[in-house]
Amino acid sequence: MIKEAMQYIAQHTNRQYRVGDRTFLIVDERLQEVTEPTATAFKIATLSGLVDYLNSDFDTDQEQVKLSVVVHDHRTVKVMGQLNDNADRDQFLVVEAELPAVTLGSYLELEEFNVQMQSVFVPNEETANVLRLVGNIRSENVRNQSDNGITQSVEVRQGIATVGSEQVPNPVHLKPFRTFTEVAQPESAFVFRLREGRNGVEAALFEADGGAWKNMARKSIADYLRENIDRKNVTILS
Numbered sequence: 001m002i003k004e005a006m007q008y009i010a011q012h013t014n015r016q017y018r019v020g021d022r023t024f025l026i027v028d029e030r031l032q033e034v035t036e037p038t039a040t041a042f043k044i045a046t047l048s049g050l051v052d053y054l055n056s057d058f059d060t061d062q063e064q065v066k067l068s069v070v071v072h073d074h075r076t077v078k079v080m081g082q083l084n085d086n087a088d089r090d091q092f093l094v095v096e097a098e099l100p101a102v103t104l105g106s107y108l109e110l111e112e113f114n115v116q117m118q119s120v121f122v123p124n125e126e127t128a129n130v131l132r133l134v135g136n137i138r139s140e141n142v143r144n145q146s147d148n149g150i151t152q153s154v155e156v157r158q159g160i161a162t163v164g165s166e167q168v169p170n171p172v173h174l175k176p177f178r179t180f181t182e183v184a185q186p187e188s189a190f191v192f193r194l195r196e197g198r199n200g201v202e203a204a205l206f207e208a209d210g211g212a213w214k215n216m217a218r219k220s221i222a223d224y225l226r227e228n229i230d231r232k233n234v235t236i237l238s
Helices: 001-012 049-053 110-119 123-134 139-144 212-228
Strands: 016-017 022-027 028-035 042-044 067-073 076-083 089-096 152-156 164-168 173-176 188-197 200-207 236-237
Touching: 001 042, 042 049, 049 067, 049 076, 049 212, 067 212, 110 200, 123 173, 139 164, 164 188, 188 212, 212 236
Parallel strands: 042 089, 067 236
Antiparallel strands: 016 022, 022 028, 067 076, 076 089, 152 164, 173 188, 188 200
8 A cells, every 4th residue: 555655646746767667766856666565573482482373374364375484593483475576575473592501612610510511401321421520520630630632531539538530421412402492402412621720620512513413403493393384385494
């Protein structure tokens, strides 16, 4: 309706110009294109909310409107319409996962590292092994570790009075919370390192899979959406 009104004004004031299929108006002595309006996306935080939105046909008629659901990355999904005559498209919905902070690639004091491992990682056997090792390290003996650049060996408490040597596991395969909670968290390899810091022993995890976990996360998101979206005329891209 707005477009028709603008065209009417332009036609009656001789200020309208056509260039191919495009329409322009002169407004305040400047040439402006008359374009079709597009929807502005609103944001939510869960994949289940996206599924509910699409299955409800809240904004569009599934028999008439084709939509694309684009898994942009491991934490962002967008719902968009088809291109209009101005080569633009409606953006109906943006889903952004609310994820906890995970410190990777930086050394943390053991207490902080321990809390992180228990709070923002999915428990598995290797998580338990790392926690056990970190909990038994003698701070005064970490300087006596052996390290060939790949494998570390460090002295740990084995009882009230005894001390033994234990190899630091590498790589370790862990599942930090890095994508939507509705899908399985991708497991990936990490290099686990220890060092003596200013206030005692410090530990760090360094990503060691070249970012392959992101592709795993995108696939899991796309699979979840394909299984749960009942609406017709929806194309899922990842």
